[in-house]
Every structure is written in C-alpha cells, then in structure tokens.
Amino acid sequence: MNPLIIAIWLMLPAYLPNNFAVFFGGGKPLDFGRNFLDGRRILGDGKTFRGTIIGTLGGVGIGLVLDFVASSRPDLGLPDFGSGYELIPVLLGLSLGAMAGDVVASFFKRRMRMKRGESLFLVDQLDFVIGSWALTLLLAPRWFSENFTSEIILIVLIVTPALHRATNIIGYKIKAKKEPW
Numbered sequence: 238m239n240p241l242i243i244a245i246w247l248m249l250p251a252y253l254p255n256n257f258a259v260f261f262g263g264g265k266p267l268d269f270g271r272n273f274l275d276g277r278r279i280l281g282d283g284k285t286f287r288g289t290i291i292g293t294l295g296g297v298g299i300g301l302v303l304d305f306v307a308s309s310r311p312d313l314g315l316p317d318f319g320s321g322y323e324l325i326p327v328l329l330g331l332s333l334g335a336m337a338g339d340v341v342a343s344f345f346k347r348r349m350r351m352k353r354g355e356s357l358f359l360v361d362q363l364d365f366v367i368g369s370w371a372l373t374l375l376l377a378p379r380w381f382s383e384n385f386t387s388e389i390i391l392i393v394l395i396v397t398p399a400l401h402r403a404t405n406i407i408g409y410k411i412k413a414k415k416e417p418w
C-alpha cells in the first residue's frame with residue numbers, strides 16, 4: 238500500500254477528534270472559566286468537556302472501524318491498530334493524545350496573550366499530531382515504533398498542515414467553525 242495512504246490511515250483516529258469537537262463542543266469549559274496567575278484564562282472557552290469527551294470517543298470509534306477493516310481485509314495491506322488488548326491503549330493514545338496536545342497548545346496560546354481562535358502557525362496544525370504521538374509512544378511503544386517509521390513520520394509532518402487547513406476551510410464554509418484555520 239502507498240505510504241501516503243498508510244500515513245493518513247494511521248492518523249485518522251488523531252485527526253478526527255478535533256473535527257468532532259468542533260461539531261459537538263460547547264458547554265462547560267475545561268478550565269471552568271478560571272484564570273491563570275497572569276490574570277488570563279487558563280485555556281479559554283474553546284476547550285470544553287463535551288468537545289474533549291465526544292472528540293476522544295469519536296476518534297476511538299473511527300479507530301475501531303478502521304481496525305476492523307484492516308483485520309478483515311488483510312489483502313488491502315492497511316495496518317491495524319494493535320492486536321488484542323493493545324487496541325485500547327493505541328486508540329486512546331492517538332485520539333486522547335490529539336485532544337490533549339490541542340489543550341496544551343491553548344494553554345501556551347493564552348500565556349502568549351492570544352485570544353480564543355487566534356491562529357498560531359504550525360502549532361495549530363501540529364499540536365494534536367505531537368500530542369497523539371507522545372501519548373501513543375507512552376501507552377503502546379511497540380505498536381508505535383512498528384507503524385510510525387521515519388518515512389511515515391515525515392509524511393505526516395508534511396501533509397497534516399495542508400489537510401488541517403483544508404478541513405478548517407470546509408468547517409468555516411459550513412459554519413461549524415468561527416475561523417477558517
């Protein structure tokens with residue numbers, strides 16, 4: 238199978254949580270509306286409980302479907318998301334890690350006095366990638382190193398900013414998102 242397809246396939250459980258969060262987010266913010274020591278919001282109203290939970294479950298759900306496809310059609314040559322119990326740490330790593338990376342980035346954006354929704358080039362595009370890799374490496378190191386070869390990692394770093402930009406423009410056009418980034 239083409240390595241570009243494999244790279245996107247492996248990252249779908251990390252890509253989709255943020256899109257789910259955009260659609261289903263809202264309600265109580267993760268920081269409960271509280272400020273940090275600098276008098277600014279800890280995370281801001283853009284990081285909510287509902288968005289984070291539904292985003293994570295959405296990513297795990299997609300991952301289960303993809304894993305089922307990969308396992309039942311080995312002829313396609315698409316990687317699975319771990320055998321047996323490994324499936325759960327892998328999918329949680331990818332999808333919860335993506336949400337966590339985005340939350341950590343918002344923390345730093347607020348410290349940089351950036352308002353909710355203000356764009357920070359490359360951080361907005363790659364925060365969730367770094368978060369998903371970090372947590373997956375921690376929870377399922379063997380699966381991670383077997384699947385994320387240096388070639389796949391390089392492809393992900395190159396195509397993700399473009400994919401992210403494209404989906405956010407679509408999200409903006411269909412009015413699911415306030416800004417086109």
Ligand code: CTP
Binds near residue numbers: 255260288289
């Ligand atoms: N969202 C959410 N919970 C999350 C992440 C996102 O509810 N953990 C929802 C929010 O409605 C948010 C939207 O998805 O406004 C877009 O997400 P994102 O671009 O990550 O947030 P921003 O609003 O741009 O805020 P920030 O400046 O902190 O990135």
Ligand code: MG
Binds near residue numbers: 354355361
């Ligand atoms: Mg944003």
